Amino acid sequence: MTSSTRLALASGAATLLACLAFSPVFLTLSWVFPVVVVVGAVVAVSIGARRVPALAPWAPLLELVGGTIALTALYANDTALFGVLPTPSAFGAMRDLLNAAGYAVRTQISPAQSLPELLFLASVGAGLVAVAVDILTVSMRRAALAGLALIALFIVPASAVTDGIGVLPFLGGAGGYLLLLFVSGRESMLRWGRRTGEQTPGFGVRAAQRIALLSLVAGLMLPVFIPQLPQGILRPSGSGSGTGVGTSLNPLVTLAGELTLPEPLDLLRVTANVEDPYYLRVTTLEDYTDTGWTPGSLDDTFDANEAALPGTPSGPTRQVDAEIQVLDQNDRFLATYNSPTDVDADGDWRYDPISGTVWSRDDRTAGLTYRVSAQEPNPTIEDLLDANQLDADDQVQRRFTSLPPIVRPEVARLVNDLTESVQGPYERTRAIMAFFTDRSSGFVYDLATEGGTSGDDLVDFLTNRQGYCQQYAGAMAVLLRFADVPARVAIGYTRGARNAGLWTVSTDDAHAWVEVYFDGIGWVPFDPTPLTAGRGVNSAWEPAVGAAAPTTTAPRTTVAGVDPGAVPRQREEELPISAGAAGNGSSGLLNPRVLLTVVAILLGVGLVVTPAVLRVVVRRRRRERAATGDAHAAWDELLATMSDLRLTWGGAETPRSTARRLAREHDFDAVTAEAMRMLAVAEERARYAPPATRTSDGLDDAVVAVTAGLRADAPSRDRARAVLVPPSILRAGSVSVRTAQASAWGRLRAVVGSRPAGVPR
Structure with missing residues (x-):
C-alpha cells in the first residue's frame, strides 16, 4: 500500500x-x-x-x-x-x-x-x-x-x-x-538515528494530551455559554407526514419550527367564496403510541384531480370553493379545506380518503396555483347530540380509539372525572374540550413548554398546563379516545389574515387541532387552543372560553393533585403567537446566529494559529534546555527547523556529515559554520561518549546562529510556511506516539513473557 x-x-x-x-x-x-x-x-x-x-x-x-x-x-x-x-x-x-x-x-x-x-x-x-x-x-x-x-x-x-x-x-x-x-x-516523518541512553518522554505526547484535553473541554463546554438557537434553521418542507410516503418530516416537528421562525414567511394566498372558512388542513395524525402522535400510511389509489373524491361527509355540510396561490412553500402536500370533493392542480396529486390528505410523490407546491372545492361539515348542536355511539366493532371506532397497551392511571382518572356525569359522544367531547378552554382550568399558551418529572409528556402537560397547539390538540385527542370517542389530530393552518377579500396564510398560522368522528355526520373539527383575536374560528358546536357542556357542568379537575388555580396565570388570547413568545429571540450582537458565527470564526482562527503557537513554545523550551547543556535538545531544534524549511536529512547521515553538507549548501560564514560544527560534535558526544567527556557550553547561541542562517537562505514561501504551518510539530507528535506505542508493547511482552520460577516453558 x-x-x-x-x-x-x-x-x-x-x-x-x-x-x-x-x-x-x-x-x-x-x-x-x-x-x-x-x-x-x-x-x-x-x-x-x-x-x-x-x-x-x-x-x-x-x-x-x-x-x-x-x-x-x-x-x-x-x-x-x-x-x-x-x-x-x-x-x-x-x-x-x-x-x-x-x-x-x-x-x-x-x-x-x-x-x-x-x-x-x-x-x-x-x-x-x-x-x-x-x-x-x-x-x-x-x-x-x-x-x-x-x-x-x-x-x-x-x-x-x-x-x-x-x-x-x-x-x-x-x-x-x-x-x-x-x-x-x-x-x-523524517527518519533519523535516535540517541541512545536515558531520555525523557518527548514534547509530542504531552502536547497531544494537553491539546486533546483542552479541545474536548472546549467542545463540551462551549454550548453551555452559547444561547439556544431559535428553532427553524433546518425545518421540514410543509406539514406533511413521512409515514407511508417518506417525503416529509414529522408534522408536529414542522409545526413547532414554523411557529418559532425569527421572521414569519407568507406561505399561501387564499380566495374563498365564504366569509368565514375553517382551517386549511394539510394532513392528520391518526396513530397514537408511546412515542406520541404519528401519521398513518397514505393511499395513492385516487387521483386528486378526478371529480367526486370519496369521503364526503354524510351529515350537514356547506360548500367551500377556494383558489389558493402558493407564495413561499415547497411541499409535497396540498393545503385544502375539510373533506375536499374536487381538486384542480397541475401535477400528479393523490388523495387519501381516510386522512383527507392530498399529496404527491414527485410534484411540489412551489409556484403552484390550484383550486379546491370542499364540503365542510356544518352540523347543528342538535345533530351532534343525536349522534349515536358507534358499535365497539365498528372499523372507525376500533381504529380511532386505539391507545397504547399501558396507559398512565392519572389520565384514566381524569377522563372518568370529566365524563362521569355526561352521556353521548358529543357531550363527552364538550366536557373534555371545556377542560382545556374553561378559564378556571388554568391552561396557559406558551411556545416554550414546561418540563415535568412524571416521565410522561402527556401527564406533564396536563399537570403543568403550559404549552401550545401541539400539546392542546394531542392531549385532547388522547382524552377523547379514553372516553371511547373516535378522534385524531389535524395539522395545517388557521385561515390567516384577511385583506381586501384575500386570506394570507403565514408560518405564524401553523396550527394543530382535533377532529372528532360522529355517526351519520363524519369528521367534525374542534380547537381546544385559545388563539389570539381573529385567528380562531368560533363554530356553533364548539364551547367558547368559559363555557361548559350543553347539559352539565364539567368538573374542575386536577391531575396528580396539582391545583392550577393556586397560581394566577395569563390567558392565552393575551399572548402573541410569534417567534418572540418562545423566549429565544434576540437581535444585534446578542443574536445567537451572530454568536455562533463569531465562535466558528474564532475556532477556525485558533485551529490555524495553533501549530504556529506550539512551534514557538517548543522552540523556547528546547533553547532553554540547550542553555543548560542538553545537546539533544539543541540538535532536535536544528532538525525541526530543517523540517519546517523543507530541508532534507538522510536517516543514515551522521551529525558531522550533516554539518558539512549544510555549511556547503547554504554557504555559511565562518561564525555560522563553527556553530554548526559545535552542534554536531555535541550531539555525537551526547550519543556515544561517556558523560564525563561531554562538553556543551554555548549550545543555545549556536542553535540561534545556525537556524538564523538556514532561514536567511530559504525562500520566502518556505519561511512563511515554517512560521504558519510548521511540519515539525506533527512529526514530533508522531514520533512520540510511536515511542509510546513501542514502550507499551515492550511492557506487554515483558508481562506476557514473564513466568514464575520453576515453571517450565
Missing part, C-alpha cells in the same frame, strides 16, 4: 467520522448509506488516479467527477445514462433537489426524516468536504489544514439542532481529525 493510498483512506475515514454530526439532524440513520457511497467514490477515485502517474495531477478534478457520478446514481438514476452517467436531465433533477433543499434549510427544523433533498444536500456536502480533505492531505500534505474542511461538517448541524450535537458525534469528528494527523505525520 502506497503512502498516497494510506493518506486517501485516512482522509475518507476522517470525513465519515466527521459526518457523525449529521446524526442529531435526522430522525433515522438513512443518511449513512448515501454519504458513505459518495465519500467512498471520492476515495476510490483518489486512490486509482494516483496509481497512474499521468492522472495523478488531475486527481482532485477526477474526484469531483467520481462524486458527481455517485450522486447521479443515488438521486437521478432515472434520467442518467445507464443509470450512473449524468445527463442534462440528471443535472436538472439534481438542481431541483438543491433548490428544494434550500427551501428546506430555510423553513424546517430538526430532527428530520430522510427527505431526498436533505439527503442530497448532506451527500453533496460530505462529498465536497471529502475532496477538500483529500487535496489538503494527499496532494498538499497539509493535514492540519484539513481540519478547517472537517469543521464545516459540524457548523451546519450545530446551528440546526437545539440540544447540541452530542458527545459521540463530537468525539467521532475529533477522533477522525486525530487519525488524519497521525497517519499524515507518520507518512511524512
Whole structure:
C-alpha cells in the first residue's frame, strides 16, 4: 500500500467520522448509506488516479467527477445514462433537489426524516468536504489544514439542532481529525538515528494530551455559554407526514419550527367564496403510541384531480370553493379545506380518503396555483347530540380509539372525572374540550413548554398546563379516545389574515387541532387552543372560553393533585403567537446566529494559529534546555527547523556529515559554520561518549546562529510556511506516539513473557 493510498483512506475515514454530526439532524440513520457511497467514490477515485502517474495531477478534478457520478446514481438514476452517467436531465433533477433543499434549510427544523433533498444536500456536502480533505492531505500534505474542511461538517448541524450535537458525534469528528494527523505525520516523518541512553518522554505526547484535553473541554463546554438557537434553521418542507410516503418530516416537528421562525414567511394566498372558512388542513395524525402522535400510511389509489373524491361527509355540510396561490412553500402536500370533493392542480396529486390528505410523490407546491372545492361539515348542536355511539366493532371506532397497551392511571382518572356525569359522544367531547378552554382550568399558551418529572409528556402537560397547539390538540385527542370517542389530530393552518377579500396564510398560522368522528355526520373539527383575536374560528358546536357542556357542568379537575388555580396565570388570547413568545429571540450582537458565527470564526482562527503557537513554545523550551547543556535538545531544534524549511536529512547521515553538507549548501560564514560544527560534535558526544567527556557550553547561541542562517537562505514561501504551518510539530507528535506505542508493547511482552520460577516453558 502506497503512502498516497494510506493518506486517501485516512482522509475518507476522517470525513465519515466527521459526518457523525449529521446524526442529531435526522430522525433515522438513512443518511449513512448515501454519504458513505459518495465519500467512498471520492476515495476510490483518489486512490486509482494516483496509481497512474499521468492522472495523478488531475486527481482532485477526477474526484469531483467520481462524486458527481455517485450522486447521479443515488438521486437521478432515472434520467442518467445507464443509470450512473449524468445527463442534462440528471443535472436538472439534481438542481431541483438543491433548490428544494434550500427551501428546506430555510423553513424546517430538526430532527428530520430522510427527505431526498436533505439527503442530497448532506451527500453533496460530505462529498465536497471529502475532496477538500483529500487535496489538503494527499496532494498538499497539509493535514492540519484539513481540519478547517472537517469543521464545516459540524457548523451546519450545530446551528440546526437545539440540544447540541452530542458527545459521540463530537468525539467521532475529533477522533477522525486525530487519525488524519497521525497517519499524515507518520507518512511524512523524517527518519533519523535516535540517541541512545536515558531520555525523557518527548514534547509530542504531552502536547497531544494537553491539546486533546483542552479541545474536548472546549467542545463540551462551549454550548453551555452559547444561547439556544431559535428553532427553524433546518425545518421540514410543509406539514406533511413521512409515514407511508417518506417525503416529509414529522408534522408536529414542522409545526413547532414554523411557529418559532425569527421572521414569519407568507406561505399561501387564499380566495374563498365564504366569509368565514375553517382551517386549511394539510394532513392528520391518526396513530397514537408511546412515542406520541404519528401519521398513518397514505393511499395513492385516487387521483386528486378526478371529480367526486370519496369521503364526503354524510351529515350537514356547506360548500367551500377556494383558489389558493402558493407564495413561499415547497411541499409535497396540498393545503385544502375539510373533506375536499374536487381538486384542480397541475401535477400528479393523490388523495387519501381516510386522512383527507392530498399529496404527491414527485410534484411540489412551489409556484403552484390550484383550486379546491370542499364540503365542510356544518352540523347543528342538535345533530351532534343525536349522534349515536358507534358499535365497539365498528372499523372507525376500533381504529380511532386505539391507545397504547399501558396507559398512565392519572389520565384514566381524569377522563372518568370529566365524563362521569355526561352521556353521548358529543357531550363527552364538550366536557373534555371545556377542560382545556374553561378559564378556571388554568391552561396557559406558551411556545416554550414546561418540563415535568412524571416521565410522561402527556401527564406533564396536563399537570403543568403550559404549552401550545401541539400539546392542546394531542392531549385532547388522547382524552377523547379514553372516553371511547373516535378522534385524531389535524395539522395545517388557521385561515390567516384577511385583506381586501384575500386570506394570507403565514408560518405564524401553523396550527394543530382535533377532529372528532360522529355517526351519520363524519369528521367534525374542534380547537381546544385559545388563539389570539381573529385567528380562531368560533363554530356553533364548539364551547367558547368559559363555557361548559350543553347539559352539565364539567368538573374542575386536577391531575396528580396539582391545583392550577393556586397560581394566577395569563390567558392565552393575551399572548402573541410569534417567534418572540418562545423566549429565544434576540437581535444585534446578542443574536445567537451572530454568536455562533463569531465562535466558528474564532475556532477556525485558533485551529490555524495553533501549530504556529506550539512551534514557538517548543522552540523556547528546547533553547532553554540547550542553555543548560542538553545537546539533544539543541540538535532536535536544528532538525525541526530543517523540517519546517523543507530541508532534507538522510536517516543514515551522521551529525558531522550533516554539518558539512549544510555549511556547503547554504554557504555559511565562518561564525555560522563553527556553530554548526559545535552542534554536531555535541550531539555525537551526547550519543556515544561517556558523560564525563561531554562538553556543551554555548549550545543555545549556536542553535540561534545556525537556524538564523538556514532561514536567511530559504525562500520566502518556505519561511512563511515554517512560521504558519510548521511540519515539525506533527512529526514530533508522531514520533512520540510511536515511542509510546513501542514502550507499551515492550511492557506487554515483558508481562506476557514473564513466568514464575520453576515453571517450565
